[in-house]
Amino acid sequence: MPVAIPVGTHLPHAVGVAWAAKLKGEKTVAVVYFGDGATSKGDFHEALNFAGVFKTPTIFFCQNNQFAISVPRSLQTASKTIAQKAIAYGFDGIQVDGNDLFAVIAVTKEAVEKARSGGGATLIEGVTFRFGPHTTADDPTKYRTEAEIEPWKPLDPMIRLRLYLKEKGLWNEEVEQRMTEEAQKEIDQAVVDAEAVPPPGPAEIFKYVFEEMTPPLKEQLGYLKSTLA
Incomplete structure (x- = not known):
């Protein structure tokens, strides 16, 4: 499960998915990603507590980029x-260099294998750094200095991976240009496809909460339709 806009609310959902899979005897592992700011939310603690008690096959991956919008990690937790x-x-917690692709893959793979074998949950903290603003409405110069950013620049995972691939003879400027152009074409087409999808109607908000719409939701939907008629 990817990062959710309402911070931390998806963590209990991931535990629910994992718990359901365990009850069904499936080998499914739920992996949920969130930022360091989410660790201050009640959902984080409820999710980890349930996962620990019932040994659910859940991997909690915290992308610790040092800032929850403008709040530094030092003010986020003691x-x-x-x-x-x-x-x-x-259950187990492990800290990993979040800018090292291969290290992240290794610890995640280990956590998945443990979860599938009945070993329960794992909390992974990927230590990284957010170079840019939190959103387009954010101005990071208001709460951090350039001096704080400089030590992290050589650790950029894209730079490190590029250097590694070049050293192994698997990357060059021609390959990078070709892949960049191909990726840009895919992005452009995805934007065109997304913009071609018609906007959902107001009734859509009732359809995807439960597998079958409950009587109260049907009543609410009927009321909405009557007011829009």
Whole structure:
């Protein structure tokens, strides 16, 4: 599950998916991604507590980019690491260099294998840094200095991966240009396709909460239609 706009609300959902899979005897593992700011939300603690008690096959991946919008990690939590929070819930927590692609793959793979074998949940803290603004409405110069950013620039995962691939003879400028052009074409086409989809009607908000619409929702839908008629 990707990062959710209402911060942290998707963590309990991921645990629910994992719990359902466990009850059904499936080998499904739920992986949920969130930022360091989400660790201050009640949903985070409820989700990890449930996952610990019932040993659900859940991987909690915290992308710790040092800032929750403008709040630095030092004001977000007093714990030395985010990974160590897992101790309180009775399962493993691991901190990894979030800018090292291969390290992230390795710890995630290990956590998946553990979850599938009945070992329960894992909290992974990927330590990284947010170079740009949080959103287009954000101005990071208001709360951090250029001096704070400089040490992280050489650790940019894109730069590190590019250098690694070049060293292995798997990357060059020609390959990069070709792949960049191909990716841009895909993005442009995706935008065209998305803009061609007609906007949903107001009735759509009632259709996807439950597999079958409940009587109260049907009543509300009927009322909405009558007011729009």
